[in-house]
Amino acid sequence: MDDPRRDDVISFSIALADDALILGQRIAEWVSCAPSLEEELALANVALDHIGRARLLYAHACTLAGDGRSEDAIAFLRDGRAYTNLLINELPRGDFAFTMVRQFLVDAFNARYFVALAAGAEAGLAAVAAKAVKECAYHVRRSRDWMLRLGDGTQESHGRTQRAADALWGYTAELFEPAACETRLISAGLVPDRAAFADAWRADVQQTFAQATLVTPKTTWRITGGRDGLHSEHLAPLLAQMQFLQRAYPGAQW
Amino acid sequence: MVTGAGVIPLESPAYARRRARRDDPTHAALWNCLDGVTDPEVPVLSLWEIGVLQDVRLQGPTVVVVLTPTYSGCPAFEAMQQDIRAALRDAGHACIRIDVQLAPAWTTDWLSGVARQALRAYGVAPPVLSAAAVQCPQCGSTDTHVVSEFGATACKALYRCGECAEPFDYFKSI
Numbered sequence: 001m002d003d004p005r006r007d008d009v010i011s012f013s014i015a016l017a018d019d020a021l022i023l024g025q026r027i028a029e030w031v032s033c034a035p036s037l038e039e040e041l042a043l044a045n046v047a048l049d050h051i052g053r054a055r056l057l058y059a060h061a062c063t064l065a066g067d068g069r070s071e072d073a074i075a076f077l078r079d080g081r082a083y084t085n086l087l088i089n090e091l092p093r094g095d096f097a098f099t100m101v102r103q104f105l106v107d108a109f110n111a112r113y114f115v116a117l118a119a120g121a122e123a124g125l126a127a128v129a130a131k132a133v134k135e136c137a138y139h140v141r142r143s144r145d146w147m148l149r150l151g152d153g154t155q156e157s158h159g160r161t162q163r164a165a166d167a168l169w170g171y172t173a174e175l176f177e178p179a180a181c182e183t184r185l186i187s188a189g190l191v192p193d194r195a196a197f198a199d200a201w202r203a204d205v206q207q208t209f210a211q212a213t214l215v216t217p218k219t220t221w222r223i224t225g226g227r228d229g230l231h232s233e234h235l236a237p238l239l240a241q242m243q244f245l246q247r248a249y250p251g252a253q254w
Numbered sequence: 255m256v257t258g259a260g261v262i263p264l265e266s267p268a269y270a271r272r273r274a275r276r277d278d279p280t281h282a283a284l285w286n287c288l289d290g291v292t293d294p295e296v297p298v299l300s301l302w303e304i305g306v307l308q309d310v311r312l313q314g315p316t317v318v319v320v321l322t323p324t325y326s327g328c329p330a331f332e333a334m335q336q337d338i339r340a341a342l343r344d345a346g347h348a349c350i351r352i353d354v355q356l357a358p359a360w361t362t363d364w365l366s367g368v369a370r371q372a373l374r375a376y377g378v379a380p381p382v383l384s385a386a387a388v389q390c391p392q393c394g395s396t397d398t399h400v401v402s403e404f405g406a407t408a409c410k411a412l413y414r415c416g417e418c419a420e421p422f423d424y425f426k427s428i
Contacts, residue, residue: 024327038412042404049408052327056356127356131326134359134428142403 005188008181009122010061011084012191014074015179015227016125017057018085021075022235023106024050025242029093039096042142046103049135053128060124076246080235084179087226088171090235097160100146102168107140108204109175109197116192125191144208151212162214169217175201179227269364275309276302284310284317287345294333295407296425298376301334305364308355316349317342322360325408362427373425379413381427388424390415400424 027047034040058071088106093099114136117129150161176198178186185191209216225231245252276285285302288310293299301307301321309320319338323331335352342350362381365373370380374391379398382388388398395417402412403426410423 038402038404041406041412042402045404045408048327048329049325050327052323052325056326123357127359128326130357130359131323134361135326138403138426138428 005185005190006064008184009125009190010064011181012179012185013057013061013064013125015084015182017054017061017074018083019089020050020057021054022083022085022238023089024048024054025238026089026091026093027099027103030099035096043099046139046142049132049139053132053135056128056131057125060128064124072246076243080231080239081229083231083235083239084227084229085235086171086174087223087232088168088174090226090232090238091168091171092234094164095160097150097157098164098167100143100150101161101164103139104143104147104208105168105172105205106175107136107143108208109201110136111140112197112200112204113192113194116197120191122185122190147208147212147214151209151214158213161212165209165214166217166219169219170221170223173222174224174226177224177227182227269366272305272308272364273366281311283345284312284342287341288319288338291334291337291341294330294337295409296373296376296378298372299369301338303366303369303372305360305362306331306334307338313351316351317347319350319352320355321352322355322358324360328408330407360428362425365425377422378410379422379424381425383427388413390418390420391422392420393418398424 024047027043027050030043031040031047034043054075055071058074061074062069062071088102091098091102094102110132114129114132118126118133120126120129147161150157152158153161176195178194182191182194186193206216288307289300289302291301291307293301293304293306296304304324306321306324307319308322309318311318319342321331321334321338338352339350365381373380374389377391379388379391387396388400389396390398390413393415395415397416398413399416400411401414401421405412405423409426411426412421413424414421
């Protein structure tokens with residue numbers, strides 16, 4: 001690709017990949033300590049879907065860049081400021097309610113967004129998105145099911161789920177804010193505008209919350225900055241753990 | 255055990271297109287060679303039967319293999335590529351290239367009727383369009399319930415049979 005949008009596609013692929021990798025890493029933290037064996041399998045599977053998606057997106061960026069950098073180098077050899085994931089993905093896993101509310105809020109967005117990206121004009125992103133669409137449908141079915149069970153469950157599960165929703169709400173605004181590179185791709189008609197999904201997403205979430213006897217938060221504070229590399233204090237420890245092996249033993253391979 | 259007797263083997267259009275590519279006799283030897291490579295997680299299915307192997311052809315001295323991954327993060331995909339290289343090397347091919355093709359995305363429509371029967375015989379319920387029709391691979395009952403949408407591998411879900419009470423894997427339909 002020799003057009004001026006190439007660098008934007010590379011940056012945006014990496015941003016979407018960072019979303020998937022960081023969330024995948026967070027979900028994977030449940031392996032060995034999930035509430036039940038079935039949940040552990042489910043969480044591990046969902047984590048793998050995200051990490052696999054990240055690999056495909058990093059690979060797409062590497063192919064376009066053609067500078068010899070590998071997907072591993074992008075994942076393991078960048079510092080926090082170079083990561084451009086949305087902040088909601090990097091928050092600590094919290095309790096099971098927090099993990100599942102985050103999954104639901106993100107899954108509900110992804111289930112709509114990736115359908116549009118799969119129909120988009122950027123062929124590489126569309127191909128990855130087409131794979132993700134099928135996985136997202138499974139993910140949101142499960143996380144929505146957990147909203148109903150936890151929200152409309154016991155007093156304890158309801159309280160924890162509502163607290164998680166309240167804590168996470170201010171991070172959802174960022175889901176609908178295009179990065180600078182993305183805005184140019186939207187103008188060029190190459191990728192869908194994420195801002196256009198806000199109303200449908202809100203309706204989906206409100207409907208599920210109502211069914212789950214949860215109150216849609218009225219929170220007005222909002223926090224953004226992930227796409228510019230401005231992160232919470234939680235990303236650095238995550239990277240320290242995830243990148244340890246490649247940093248300590250450069251070039252190590254299975 | 256359900257043997258598949260009485261089941262009409264329907265071929266999806268997607269499968270028919272794959273079958274046409276496969277039946278082209280030009281590279282029959284390569285196809286036959288790769289028929290020996292099975293899915294490491296479902297060893298009763300070859301990579302062709304499971305729909306991962308799309309095409310194989312000779313380009314000059316190079317064997318070009320085209321693969322489509324099942325799920326984005328399927329860890330077996332690496333093992334599959336290693337097994338393909340090993341099989342082709344054993345058949346005397348030194349120069350091998352593996353291309354990963356994402357579009358069109360892998361679908362369980364690519365599973366052949368034979369593959370579905372092999373799955374059932376192996377104890378894994380083959381994919382069906384409606385969750386209500388998932389059939390117990392042990393006793394054939396459709397009185398089955400999902401235990402977890404995610405099973406031991408990315409491609410399977412956990413089910414239990416209400417009739418014979420046996421738990422079983424269901425190959426998810428996507």
